[in-house]
Amino acid sequence: MSQASQTPIISESKLLSGLFQMLEPHLSTLDSFLLRQVSSFEEEIREYVEYCIDTGGKRIRPSLIFFSGWQGEGVVDQKLVKLAAVIETIHLATLVHDDIMDGADIRRSRLTVAKKDGNATAVLLGDALFSHAVYLATQFPTSEVSEKVAIAMRNVCTGEILQTMQRGDPDIDLATYRRVIDLKTAELFSIACFLGARLAERDQPYVEAAGNFGRHLGIAYQIYDDLTDLIGSEEKIGKTLGTDIATGKATLPVILLRDRLPTAEATLLRDTLAGKNEADISMWQSKLAELGVIDTVREAILQEVQLARGAITAYNGNEDADLLYTISELLWNQVEALQSDRARS
Numbered sequence: 001m002s003q004a005s006q007t008p009i010i011s012e013s014k015l016l017s018g019l020f021q022m023l024e025p026h027l028s029t030l031d032s033f034l035l036r037q038v039s040s041f042e043e044e045i046r047e048y049v050e051y052c053i054d055t056g057g058k059r060i061r062p063s064l065i066f067f068s069g070w071q072g073e074g075v076v077d078q079k080l081v082k083l084a085a086v087i088e089t090i091h092l093a094t095l096v097h098d099d100i101m102d103g104a105d106i107r108r109s110r111l112t113v114a115k116k117d118g119n120a121t122a123v124l125l126g127d128a129l130f131s132h133a134v135y136l137a138t139q140f141p142t143s144e145v146s147e148k149v150a151i152a153m154r155n156v157c158t159g160e161i162l163q164t165m166q167r168g169d170p171d172i173d174l175a176t177y178r179r180v181i182d183l184k185t186a187e188l189f190s191i192a193c194f195l196g197a198r199l200a201e202r203d204q205p206y207v208e209a210a211g212n213f214g215r216h217l218g219i220a221y222q223i224y225d226d227l228t229d230l231i232g233s234e235e236k237i238g239k240t241l242g243t244d245i246a247t248g249k250a251t252l253p254v255i256l257l258r259d260r261l262p263t264a265e266a267t268l269l270r271d272t273l274a275g276k277n278e279a280d281i282s283m284w285q286s287k288l289a290e291l292g293v294i295d296t297v298r299e300a301i302l303q304e305v306q307l308a309r310g311a312i313t314a315y316n317g318n319e320d321a322d323l324l325y326t327i328s329e330l331l332w333n334q335v336e337a338l339q340s341d342r343a344r345s
Contacts, residue, residue: 019063019326022073026066027059029076030084037085037132048117048125052092057108060221060327061087061192067323068193068210069200079140079199086136086149087192093129094156094184096122101164102247104240112240145195152191159184168248170258170270177252181222182215189218193324202320212311213324217331220304224335226251227297230285232338245272246279253288253297260291294339301335 034053041049062084069080098104099112100119106112114122130153137146163180166172193214197207229244230253244251250258250273258269265287272279288294305328315321 019323019330022323023059023063023066025074025076026081026084027062029078029081030059030062030088033081033085034088037089037136040132040135041128045125045128048113048121049128051116052096052113052125052129053089054108057088057092059084059088061091061188063327064189064192064214064217064324065196067320067327068196068214069198069202070320070323071200072319077200080196082136082139083145083192083195083199086133086145087188089129089133089136090149090153090156091188093126093133094160096126096129097160101160101167102240102243102249104243106240140199144198148191148195152187155183155187159187163249166250168274169250170248170273172250172255174252174255177250177255178219181219185222185225186215186218189221190215197320200320206315206318206321209311209315210320210324213308213328216304216308216311217328220301220308220328221331223252223297223301223304224331224338227253227294227301227335228338230254230281230288231294242279242281245269245281245284248273248275252300253293256293256296257284257288257291260293261287298335298339302332305332 035050038046038050038053065080065084065087069077071077095107096113099107100114100122104112105115112122113125117125133153134146134150137149140146159180159182162176163184166176166180190211191214194207194211197210202210226244229241229251232241243249245254254269254273258266258273261269268277269284271277308328309325312321312324316325
């Protein structure tokens with residue numbers, strides 16, 4: 001029996017409703033805080049900033065912050081709200097830039113900034129959001145927050161640079177892929193959990209454990225996101241899919257597929273990644289299932305989820321650690337739902 005088949009599946013709707021109920025006052029306060037930030041920007045660009053700071057996102061990173069430093073249902077810590085605003089603003093800035101590089105038209109079921117207002121505006125708007133996140137980070141009484149945030153931002157940008165430099169390279173290996181997603185995605189997950197616990201004045205071992213949980217969960221989430229690009233539903237996911245192969249981005253499912261294909265088909269995929277021909281996404285989708293790639297990717301996600309859970313095992317029974325565990329359960333349910341949707345289509 002595979003590891004995946006041993007993992008209990010809880011109703012996703014039950015998890016979502018329970019988590020949303022617990023987080024509703026926190027996320028509502030965060031949304032209000034973020035919307036108030038629009039007036040901090042120069043008048044000429046406020047409409048663009050407001051377009052980015054919508055309230056329709058998943059808010060995964062803020063949720064990790066609130067749960068890492070959980071202080072009881074209904075107790076909203078303003079320090080955690082401000083930290084959540086910092087991390088979410090950085091995340092929004094990366095999305096604005098990602099959509100340029102991916103040539104994506106849709107994000108959160110509406111036009112991307114790049115598609116609506118052009119690449120030049122999108123680049124500078126992302127920069128403005130990054131700058132404001134740094135400004136908010138300097139307002140904490142301890143310099144640790146701004147220091148950790150600055151390093152995280154640098155690492156995220158480094159990951160994006162590495163990924164950009166490697167676009168079109170059909171021979172990316174797994175170690176390089178792992179390095180990129182650790183920097184560009186797992187870093188923010190880790191710092192969200194680490195600083196959430198730190199600002200809630202948890203002891204150092206738990207702070208470190210929470211940071212490790214976030215790093216592994218972030219890796220799992222990015223692998224999941226890469227899988228959705230190939231087998232997800234654009235209607236359900238709410239963003240442009242199928243862009244990775246088309247833009248020469250070698251993700252885990254693409255790398256595994258490349259290495260399992262017969263020589264002639266592997267050469268065709270390499271040529272597609274190198275931009276020598278157009279991507280036939282439907283053909284590659286069928287090959288993913290045919291060669292067992294989807295199952296291998298699911299196992300890779302589960303392995304990272306289990307590593308995340310292992311990081312906080314010593315704190316089982318603590319409400320904050322149990323809530324983080326529930327977040328990991330929700331991610332795994334999304335992976336299973338993705339597979340179920342694929343089977344029905």
